[in-house]
Amino acid sequence: MKNSRRSPFAAAAVIAIGLMLSGAGYAAASTAINSAPKSEAASAAQIEEGKKLFLSNCASCHGVNGVGTKAAPTLVGVGAAAAEFQVDSGRMPGQASGPQLQVKPKQFTAEQIDAIAAYVGSLGVGPDVPTEDMIAANGNATRGGELFRINCAMCHNAVGAGGALTEGKYAPSLKGVPNDHIYEAMLTGPQNMPVFNDANLTPKDKKDIITYLKFVEANPSAGGYELAGLGPVAEGLFIWILGLGVIVALTIWLGAKSN
16 A cells, blocks of 8 residues: 555646546536526727726726725726616716706717716626617516515605605606616615615615516506505595595585575
8 A cells, every 4th residue: 555655646646636626627517607697798999998988087086996086986896787776867977066966868879878887887896788689677566566665666656656755855767668677776775875785685676676666657556546556655645635625616606605
């Protein structure tokens, strides 16, 4: 046994086994990486174009390398999804300071927005832009409604009609909002919104929520006029003002007729 360990064939066998294990490990890792779902990789030319657009339109607030200034936060690590959401919705570049960035017409083409998002994504590891399959409204609307009421309704209303927050801020209405913006907002938590990463809401959860919102948008209330879906407070106020007003008016009219 002792002599076999010292044999040159034993050393060769150990080396051969080591090479085989290393090769098998590399092959398995390469297969896993190549088969993992991921968005289309940004090209160097696209990132360079995005950098030029960033320097011309964003660096005055966010810094030359996106590291942030006193006027705006760092963009290192926010990911391409955050940049795509802010720029594609028209919130960025911001027009003026205030409690909350306003939605306005976008200022860049789709190609330019993709380039800016690719550049911001290259600054650090962060959420990527969701794929078409991830944002498709073909999930479970019933389950999505439950998740939305648990996690989102306290600000956005149970049917996504929006609502007021403190200090002049508000949760916007989600009617008409593109699917990718809804997904990116959940993923990145813009402004006052909390971040719902994949540990909080899985991609399937996000798809179900999008499905629910699009179902509500496409199917108006079966009970008639819903007062913008703002809930029992608005409905109660409507009854008190209009209902009692009608009763008072009828009372005055009847009194005048009797005289």
